[in-house]
Amino acid sequence: MPMTSKNKLLYNIVFFIFCGGLLVFLLNAPEETTKKLPxxxxxxxxxxxxxxxxxxxxxxxxxxxxxxxxxxxxPPKYRCIFCHKQVKK
Ligand code: HEC
Ligand code: HEC
Structure with missing residues (x-):
């Protein structure tokens, strides 16, 4: 069944709403809390x-x-400083 242009518009709108939701979700991600290298x-x-x-x-x-x-x-301990970051001055 070929897609009508009306259908295409609808799919695009759904897609944009999905992207917006994803963006909001990512921007709300919690701050990094892992302890830094003391x-x-x-x-x-x-x-x-x-x-x-x-x-x-x-x-x-x-x-x-x-x-x-x-x-x-x-968590898996490979590369300590990847998570326990150095405190950059
Ligand atoms: C000479 C021994 C020694 C070495 C080497 C060492 N640590 Fe530690 N580490 C300690 C001790 C003792 C503590 C607990 C007291 C403190 O915070 O210094 C600790 C605490 C920590 C903590 C927790 C700090 C907190 O706030 O609870 C982290 C994270 C840590 N070390 C990461 C590292 C990483 C990453 C390395 C390698 C780059 C490393 N340590 C090397 C002895 C060591
Ligand atoms: C994938 C990320 C990750 C890696 C890699 C990693 N850690 Fe951790 N580590 C954590 C998390 C998350 C905690 C939980 C407590 C916190 O928020 O620091 C933790 C806790 C600790 C603690 C205890 C802190 C405390 O309060 O008692 C020490 C010590 C520590 N890690 C050392 C290391 C060392 C040494 C390595 C490398 C051999 C390492 N970590 C690799 C994420 C990581």
Whole structure:
């Protein structure tokens, strides 16, 4: 069945309403809440160096037997600083 131009208009309107809704949804997304890399003595040296370089050291302390194990249910831990961002000055 060929689409009449009236139908096309209707599909376009539905499409635009959908896009508008999607935009509103994305703009309302919650702010980022994941903790940043702490600004204390322990972590200060990781604030400025290359992220990949820094990430090699995190698990020296943040491992199951370490000083501060990752909490239960922690998301996949690949690339720490991707989520726990460095505090940029
Ligand atoms: C020398 C041990 C050590 C290393 C290495 C280390 N941490 Fe930590 N980390 C700690 C300790 C102890 C705490 C808890 C006290 C604090 O906030 O400093 C902590 C706390 C944290 C917290 C939670 C802060 C909060 O507000 O609760 C995050 C996030 C974190 N570290 C991420 C990292 C990342 C990412 C790296 C690698 C770049 C890293 N740590 C390297 C010892 C370490
Ligand atoms: C995919 C994102 C992601 C990655 C990658 C990631 N984390 Fe987390 N991490 C979180 C979230 C979300 C929490 C929950 C608490 C919060 O808001 O910080 C958390 C919590 C933590 C905490 C506990 C903070 C507290 O309040 O006790 C530590 C320590 C931590 N992460 C360290 C690390 C380390 C070290 C790595 C790399 C080995 C890492 N994280 C990788 C998202 C991530």
């Amino acid at each position: 600004e204390d003595e322990i972590h200060q040296k990781f604030q400025t160096i290359d992220r990949k370089e820094a990430e090699k050291s995190c698990e020296e302390c943040h491992n199951p037997e370490g000083e501060l194990p990752l909490p239960e249910g922690h």
